Amino acid sequence: MRKTCALTGHRDLTADFDRNALYDQLEELIRGGCDRFLCGMAAGFDLAAGECLIDLKEKYRIAVVACVPYLGQERGFSEGDRARYRSLLQACDETVVLHERYENGCLLERNRYMVDRADLLLAYCTRDKGGTAYTVRYAQKQGIPVYLISTPQ
Secondary structure: OEEEEEEOOOOOOOOOHHHHHHHHHHHHHOOOOOOEEEEOOOOHHHHHHHHHHHHHHOOOOEEEEEOOOOHHHEEEEEEEHHHHHHHHHHHHHHHEEEEOOOOOOHHHHHHHHHHHHOOOOOOOOOOOOHHHHHHHHHHOOOOOOEEOOOOOO
């Protein structure tokens, strides 16, 4: 059965964030039937997850969809993250742009857009405030299963 997975996570990754564990968790979801991934393209978790998925495309038939809240989203990123963003955007199978320019609420709109089209949500959420926590709660209210990225204790 084909499944779509939305991704959400913090821009600031904690020191104990384990990219290899993220890769393994994504691969487990693929083996469990996920073949389409919706990536919000934000700095931090989104870029890391997107890059893992592009690597996994070499082994699996999956699609990665860039869900861009507004054109120019990457302007506020560091130079290195802007380069990663552009590279990931080119490697994605599809790009959805919700707005031509930044508008109040467009980041949360992007998150709802992804959840509304997903069968499950993979989240890196270490705080109970902010956009990631909002997205986790929104998915739960919609009855979408939430898988949390495990971090070492």
